[in-house]
Amino acid sequence: MTPFEWNFPTKLTYGPGRISEVGEIAKAYGKKAMVATYAKGSPLDPVIDTVEASLLEAGLEVVVFTGIEPNPRAQTIDKAIEMFKAEECDLVIALGGGSVIDGSKYISATAFSGGNAWDYVVLGDRVPREYTGAFPIISIPTISAAGSECNAGGVITNAETNEKSFSRSPYRIPKVAIVDPEVLASVPMRLTQDSCVDIFSHLIEHYLSSDAESEFADRQTEGMILCLKENFAKIIENLDDLEVRGQLALCSIFGWSGIQALGRMGCIPMHSIEMPLSGIYDLPHGRGMVVVIPAYLEHMADAKPHRWAKLARRCFDVTEQDDLKAAKLLSVKVTEWLKETGAYLTLSDVGIPDDKFEQMADDVVRMFPGPIPQSTPGARPVTKDDIVAIYELCK
Numbered sequence: 001m002t003p004f005e006w007n008f009p010t011k012l013t014y015g016p017g018r019i020s021e022v023g024e025i026a027k028a029y030g031k032k033a034m035v036a037t038y039a040k041g042s043p044l045d046p047v048i049d050t051v052e053a054s055l056l057e058a059g060l061e062v063v064v065f066t067g068i069e070p071n072p073r074a075q076t077i078d079k080a081i082e083m084f085k086a087e088e089c090d091l092v093i094a095l096g097g098g099s100v101i102d103g104s105k106y107i108s109a110t111a112f113s114g115g116n117a118w119d120y121v122v123l124g125d126r127v128p129r130e131y132t133g134a135f136p137i138i139s140i141p142t143i144s145a146a147g148s149e150c151n152a153g154g155v156i157t158n159a160e161t162n163e164k165s166f167s168r169s170p171y172r173i174p175k176v177a178i179v180d181p182e183v184l185a186s187v188p189m190r191l192t193q194d195s196c197v198d199i200f201s202h203l204i205e206h207y208l209s210s211d212a213e214s215e216f217a218d219r220q221t222e223g224m225i226l227c228l229k230e231n232f233a234k235i236i237e238n239l240d241d242l243e244v245r246g247q248l249a250l251c252s253i254f255g256w257s258g259i260q261a262l263g264r265m266g267c268i269p270m271h272s273i274e275m276p277l278s279g280i281y282d283l284p285h286g287r288g289m290v291v292v293i294p295a296y297l298e299h300m301a302d303a304k305p306h307r308w309a310k311l312a313r314r315c316f317d318v319t320e321q322d323d324l325k326a327a328k329l330l331s332v333k334v335t336e337w338l339k340e341t342g343a344y345l346t347l348s349d350v351g352i353p354d355d356k357f358e359q360m361a362d363d364v365v366r367m368f369p370g371p372i373p374q375s376t377p378g379a380r381p382v383t384k385d386d387i388v389a390i391y392e393l394c395k
């Protein structure tokens with residue numbers, strides 16, 4: 001195992017109907033709350049009203065910032081930061097999916113620390129600005145995917161450059177996450193499929209990227225993958241099943257909490273390779289992962305065949321004893337699974353042409369530089385040529 005530090009500071013409040021407790025919970029953190037959420041005019045509108053009413057009833061003042069996009073724009077977040085400061089808010093209620101919660105992290109920490117949201121992201125050789133603190137965040141996830149509701153990460157997009165990047169800061173970990181399966185049951189079929197695959201992508205990123213051995217981490221990951229597979233099959237039969245929504249919520253939260261990687265934290269190249277799909281073409285992140293995962297698993301199977309083989313045997317019923325042969329079966333099995341669940345999509349299915357592969361690969365190796373020139377870190381250094389080859393397999 002590699003040495004590590006880990007904690008899980010977010011208080012998890014779970015249960016049907018518990019969104020109405022947000023006012024009582026929030027008043028411990030301030031007197032004026034900004035509710036950050038998507039544009040109005042969606043099935044989420046009644047939920048926004050419920051949250052606002054609960055806050056008002058508990059005696060808080062409320063400012064609502066709507067219009068955070070999927071793939072949240074740094075420019076939109078900067079407007080929210082200005083509003084937060086002008087209104088002298090004390091805390092952020094992040095009501096939405098990973099995009100809204102990620103965006104809210106930049107609102108709370110940038111309003112506290114100064115500058116613009118984009119100043120803080122990883123960007124090639126640039127040294128990102130460091131936060132000095134953050135206002136409290138209460139997260140209310142409306143979709144189970146990113147696990148952002150309980151972690152330190154956050155991804156935003158620069159609409160002026162079409163770049164998408166991330167940062168992590170312990171200051172921004174939400175104080176409380178209110179996970180209400182009645183809210184999660186509003187997610188439609190396609191987004192549910194995308195989000196389950198995003199959860200899967202988080203579970204396998206570290207599993208496949210590290211040489212360190214941690215059987216505890218492996219078993220945590222494998223258990224959550226098996227739980228995800230069982231509940232993915234159930235949720236597409238009945239989107240309103242609150243018990244299943246709850247199980248998927250736990251897979252989302254703990255699949256990207258660090259507990260799945262204790263002692264073998266690795267790099268996350270699949271997410272880097274997906275970022276141009278969202279940054280340039282505005283593809284929802286989870287759908288981008290649907291497209292990228294089978295191609296990545298196929299192209300990189302020889303990078304750490306013993307890791308690929310372990311996952312294939314333990315979670316996808318592969319019995320092949322030769323590691324390299326078993327490793328190559330992983331992509332085949334995952335593709336079968338994505339087709340069974342109706343999730344499988346190619347680049348052409350999502351309307352992305354093949355004329356920018358070189359530029360997209362350049363973006364990845366420039367923004368997330370690896371140990372050799374024109375590469376990004378991964379199970380082995382992933383070169384620009386590798387990335388172009390992976391995009392070719394996504395067609």
Ligand SMILES: [Fe+2]
Binds near residue numbers: 198271289
């Ligand atoms: Fe993700």
